[in-house]
Amino acid sequence: MEAKPTITNHATPDTDTAAARSTQALLEADTHLIHPHLPLDNTRRFIMDKGEGCLLWDTNGNEYLDATGGLWLAQIGHGRREIGEALSKQASRLEYFTSFWDFTNSSILKLIPTLLELVPSHITDFVFTSGGSESTEAAIKTARYYWYKKGQPEKNWILSRRNAYHGAAYGGGCASGFEADNFGLVRSCRISAISPRLTPIVRGCSTARIRWISA
Numbered sequence: 001m002e003a004k005p006t007i008t009n010h011a012t013p014d015t016d017t018a019a020a021r022s023t024q025a026l027l028e029a030d031t032h033l034i035h036p037h038l039p040l041d042n043t044r045r046f047i048m049d050k051g052e053g054c055l056l057w058d059t060n061g062n063e064y065l066d067a068t069g070g071l072w073l074a075q076i077g078h079g080r081r082e083i084g085e086a087l088s089k090q091a092s093r094l095e096y097f098t099s100f101w102d103f104t105n106s107s108i109l110k111l112i113p114t115l116l117e118l119v120p121s122h123i124t125d126f127v128f129t130s131g132g133s134e135s136t137e138a139a140i141k142t143a144r145y146y147w148y149k150k151g152q153p154e155k156n157w158i159l160s161r162r163n164a165y166h167g168a169a170y171g172g173g174c175a176s177g178f179e180a181d182n183f184g185l186v187r188s189c190r191i192s193a194i195s196p197r198l199t200p201i202v203r204g205c206s207t208a209r210i211r212w213i214s215a
C-alpha cells in the first residue's frame with residue numbers, strides 16, 4: 001500500500017506540549033479522512049475544536065474569526081446553547097423517524113405552520129432535507145420528474161453558471177461550475193453535451209454553460 005503523506009497542523013509549529021501531542025494524534029487520524037475539494041498534495045490542516053458566535057478555536061487554542069459562517073450555513077453563530085438544548089430535548093424524545101410511505105412525525109408537522117407564514121404564499125408544500133446538497137438533488141429530481149409526468153422526458157437540461165457551487169453530492173456536483181471539482185463527476189454523470197459558453201445571460205453576471213445530465 002502506498003505510504004500516506006505526513007499531515008501537519010496549519011497554525012502552530014509542532015512543540016512537545018500536551019495540546020500539540022493531542023493535535024498530532026488527531027492529525028494522524030486525519031490521514032484516513034477524505035476531504036472534498038482538497039488537492040491531494042495539500043498536507044496541512046486546521047483542526048477546529050470549539051466555536052462561540054463568530055469565533056472558532058483550534059485544538060491548540062488558536063482563535064479564528066469565522067467570516068464565512070461555517071461555509072455559509074452557520075448564520076446564527078457557533079456554540080448556541082439554546083440550539084444545543086433544543087437538539088438534546090428532541091433527540092431524547094424522538095431522534096428520528098422517516099416520512100417515507102404513510103409515516104410522518106410530530107416535529108416536522110409542528111414546524112409547517114411557521115414555514116407557511118415565512119415563505120411566499122404560492123409555496124405550499126415542503127421537502128425536508130439534511131442540507132444544501134440533498135436539497136439540490138431533490139430540486140433536480142423534482143424538475144425532471146415534473147417534465148417526465150408531463151410527457152416531455154426530453155426536457156432534462158440543467159443550467160449551471162460558471163463558478164457556481166451546488167453541493168458535494170452527485171447531481172449537484174455535476175451541476176457545479178468548478179472545472180476541477182466536477183470533471184470526474186461530469187464524466188460519470190455521462191454529460192453528453194456541454195455547450196459553448198454563452199454571452200452573459202444576466203448583465204453583470206459571469207457567462208453560463210448549458211449542460212445536459214443524462215438520467
Ligand SMILES: Cc1ncc(COP(=O)(O)O)c(C=O)c1O
Nearest residue numbers: 071072131132133134165166167
Ligand atoms: C448554492 C448551494 N448549493 C448547495 C450547497 C451545499 O450545501 P451543503 O454543504 O449543506 O450540502 C451550498 C453550500 O454552500 C450552496 O451554497
